[in-house]
Amino acid sequence: MGDKVRKVSYIQAVNEVLRQEMERDSSVIVMGEDVAGGGGRPDKKDAWGGPMRLTKGLIFEFGENRVRDTPISEAGFIGAGVGAAATGLRPVVELMYVGFLGVCADQIFNNAAKMHYMFGGKVKMPLTIMTATGAGLNNAAQHSETVYSVFTHYPGLKCVVPSGPYTAKGLYASAIRDDDPVIIFNNRPAMGLRSDDHVPEEPYTIPIGKASISVEGTDITLIGIGYTTRLCMEAAEELESDGYSVEVIDLLSISPLDTETILESVRKTRKVVIVDEDYPRCNVASDISALVAEEAFDYLDAPPKRVTPPHTSVPYSRALEAHWIPNKDKVVSAARQVLE
Amino acid sequence: MTLTTSGIDSKVLISMFRTMITIRRFEEQSKREADSGKLRGLHSSIGQEAVPTGMCAHLGDKDFIFGTHRSHHHCIAKGVDLRQMMAELLGKSTGTNKGKGGTMHIADIDKGMLGANGVVGSNIPVSIGAALSAQVLGTDHVSVVFFGDGAANQGALHEALNLAAIWKLPAIFVCENNRYAESTPFEYAVAGGSVANRAAGYDIPGVLVDGQSVLDMYEVSGEAVGRARAGEGPTLIEAQTYRYHGHFGADNPLAYRTEEEEEHYKEKDCIKRLTDYLVENAIATTEELDKLDQEAVESVAEAAKFANDSPFPNPEELFDDVYSDYPKGALVAGMQLDGLPDPGLVTPPSS
Ligand SMILES: Cc1ncc(C[n+]2csc(CCOP(=O)(O)OP(=O)(O)O)c2C)c(N)n1
Numbered sequence: 001m002g003d004k005v006r007k008v009s010y011i012q013a014v015n016e017v018l019r020q021e022m023e024r025d026s027s028v029i030v031m032g033e034d035v036a037g038g039g040g041r042p043d044k045k046d047a048w049g050g051p052m053r054l055t056k057g058l059i060f061e062f063g064e065n066r067v068r069d070t071p072i073s074e075a076g077f078i079g080a081g082v083g084a085a086a087t088g089l090r091p092v093v094e095l096m097y098v099g100f101l102g103v104c105a106d107q108i109f110n111n112a113a114k115m116h117y118m119f120g121g122k123v124k125m126p127l128t129i130m131t132a133t134g135a136g137l138n139n140a141a142q143h144s145e146t147v148y149s150v151f152t153h154y155p156g157l158k159c160v161v162p163s164g165p166y167t168a169k170g171l172y173a174s175a176i177r178d179d180d181p182v183i184i185f186n187n188r189p190a191m192g193l194r195s196d197d198h199v200p201e202e203p204y205t206i207p208i209g210k211a212s213i214s215v216e217g218t219d220i221t222l223i224g225i226g227y228t229t230r231l232c233m234e235a236a237e238e239l240e241s242d243g244y245s246v247e248v249i250d251l252l253s254i255s256p257l258d259t260e261t262i263l264e265s266v267r268k269t270r271k272v273v274i275v276d277e278d279y280p281r282c283n284v285a286s287d288i289s290a291l292v293a294e295e296a297f298d299y300l301d302a303p304p305k306r307v308t309p310p311h312t313s314v315p316y317s318r319a320l321e322a323h324w325i326p327n328k329d330k331v332v333s334a335a336r337q338v339l340e
Numbered sequence: 341m342t343l344t345t346s347g348i349d350s351k352v353l354i355s356m357f358r359t360m361i362t363i364r365r366f367e368e369q370s371k372r373e374a375d376s377g378k379l380r381g382l383h384s385s386i387g388q389e390a391v392p393t394g395m396c397a398h399l400g401d402k403d404f405i406f407g408t409h410r411s412h413h414h415c416i417a418k419g420v421d422l423r424q425m426m427a428e429l430l431g432k433s434t435g436t437n438k439g440k441g442g443t444m445h446i447a448d449i450d451k452g453m454l455g456a457n458g459v460v461g462s463n464i465p466v467s468i469g470a471a472l473s474a475q476v477l478g479t480d481h482v483s484v485v486f487f488g489d490g491a492a493n494q495g496a497l498h499e500a501l502n503l504a505a506i507w508k509l510p511a512i513f514v515c516e517n518n519r520y521a522e523s524t525p526f527e528y529a530v531a532g533g534s535v536a537n538r539a540a541g542y543d544i545p546g547v548l549v550d551g552q553s554v555l556d557m558y559e560v561s562g563e564a565v566g567r568a569r570a571g572e573g574p575t576l577i578e579a580q581t582y583r584y585h586g587h588f589g590a591d592n593p594l595a596y597r598t599e600e601e602e603e604h605y606k607e608k609d610c611i612k613r614l615t616d617y618l619v620e621n622a623i624a625t626t627e628e629l630d631k632l633d634q635e636a637v638e639s640v641a642e643a644a645k646f647a648n649d650s651p652f653p654n655p656e657e658l659f660d661d662v663y664s665d666y667p668k669g670a671l672v673a674g675m676q677l678d679g680l681p682d683p684g685l686v687t688p689p690s691s
Pocket of ligand 1: 103492
């Protein structure tokens with residue numbers, strides 16, 4: 001690739017795809033707290049450009065009609081996103097942190113997820129919700145959660161977790177063009193990490209519901225979700241220096257789940273470790289573990305293994321949080337247990 | 341009891357001065373700790389000291405208060421120990437919450453501080469629950485919730501106001517209107533241009549007060565607390581104030597407001613105004629007030645030393661307090677307990 005590699009940050013990639021999708025389709029609008037910022041002050045427009053700076057500059061190109069700062073009223077504006085999606089818009093709504101889900105859960109679970117089904121398919125719900133997840137920044141129990149499983153549990157919602165700038169751009173484009181409600185989880189620590197991804201400038205999509213194989217191998221499968229795919233890649237490097245051939249699956253979509261890619265890989269390597277930052281009970285890793293046990297039992301050389309945090313809220317103290325969160329060493333140690 | 345022109349006992353005035361200067365010195369120290377990388381996510385309360393100070397001067401340890409993500413001033417005004425607070429900010433085991441909560445979640449039930457809360461508006465319904473307890477148990481305790489102008493747009497406030505009004509709960513709602521919710525100006529986000537006016541819809545008193553005047557804050561709070569204790573129901577207070585710093589540590593507030601505006605509010609600084617009042621009315625001399633300031637500086641320095649010298653929690657403490665009673669094995673199911681990494685933190689030697 002050489003000089004052809006176009007490196008942009010995760011935040012720039014999301015910003016770029018939002019801009020491109022808004023240019024492409026005038027029904028795409030963006031709403032959320034401080035998505036522009038400085039609300040109502042012409043001289044202070046775009047004071048923030050989003051709490052994570054994902055929407056920086058959009059208001060200058062698309063105006064206040066399509067880029068809307070909202071009051072702190074998640075039930076109100078996410079509900080409005082549902083209604084707008086049902087009536088001709090493609091709203092992209094920001095729920096600042098996934099921990100605030102509780103404020104607007106009714107709108108997401110009872111309306112966004114169910115309307116298409118409940119109304120006999122007569123209403124479309126092209127709503128995109130983007131939200132921030134992830135521990136590791138000493139933000140304590142309410143600002144550090146992942147809770148993928150709560151969303152994947154609901155029929156009707158699609159859930160995607162980009163692992164870097166390249167997958168972010170492609171998955172956002174697909175989510176916005178999708179006629180079903182899609183939740184996109186942005187991991188905060190990962191948003192700040194450097195990435196070597198090549199991110200083409202021209203628009204592209206990555207299909208929702210397809211996992212990607214980051215590296216091929218034959219001895220063990222490591223399955224990552226977003227940020228934990230990075231941990232799997234780091235662990236793979238270490239295990240490879242010990243002579244193991246490691247396959248890493250970057251899940252990308254957690255609903256729908258790409259069961260085919262998972263099962264094919266596990267049938268080949270006969271061993272699997274799933275790395276999920278969500279709470280351990282009833283999480284995506286358990287779901288995959290059950291899938292593998294039910295559908296590939298005869299191929300397995302060892303029981304599937306999950307690497308997750310413990311069943312506790314996220315502690316504030318960095319001394320405790322460092323133990324709470326999955327990391328490369330935990331993945332390597334789990335993989336060794338399965339391999340040996 | 342020495343009544344002053346304000347009608348307030350001079351001892352109360354001095355005590356409120358002490359509280360406000362302690363808050364300011366504490367917040368200056370927390371900023372220094374944050375700047376040196378020891379904590380993240382600090383929301384400074386500098387500028388807003390008078391609001392909880394004037395209110396909490398009427399409250400005892402059995403009255404409850406509830407806070408927000410920006411709550412150090414609430415905690416100090418309610419009498420929470422500075423050493424334990426600072427230790428909590430640094431994530432130490434000696435903190436108010438044993439290092440589990442941090443800057444956005446300080447709680448101390450013995451002092452009637454039922455928790456700072458990081459979810460905007462989330463504490464408002466909880467606060468009327470404490471008022472419900474008081475009503476059912478027949479005590480004369482009151483419950484006070486502090487929340488921002490941004491929180492005034494959460495449905496939770498409206499549900500709680502209505503409940504408190506129909507049940508005549510001993511609940512007090514204090515909106516600290518510091519003009520901004522992150523970068524969003526109050527006048528953009530709050531329809532009708534007033535939070536206090538929203539009380540009218542529930543037929544309860546709605547009071548607008550200069551929240552940078554601790555004397556005004558004290559007076560308005562006294563009336564609300566008196567009504568609540570007498571079983572006359574809730575009050576909604578909108579205290580107009582200003583946060584001097586950005587929304588959080590790294591935020592540059594000039595992206596959404598002007599220096600002139602900042603100057604305008606800083607001229608009405610609550611500590612400066614109380615100082616002038618005390619000196620002009622010969623209630624205290626400048627030297628006496630300087631001495632109180634010096635004492636505040638010293639107790640904050642002592643708190644910082646205590647916090648810095650305290651140990652981090654032991655890794656096993658991760659599993660404490662998830663439930664009152666639960667098998668520990670079930671907490672760690674699915675987790676790799678072996679091969680725990682060294683988090684790279686050194687517990688300082690206690691000196
Ligand atoms: C439900 C919820 N939505 C959004 C946020 C993110 N957030 C944290 S503080 C804040 C602004 C709060 O403004 P205000 O209530 O006026 O309090 P202030 O920060 O001015 O003290 C926002 C939007 C949150 N913590 N909780």
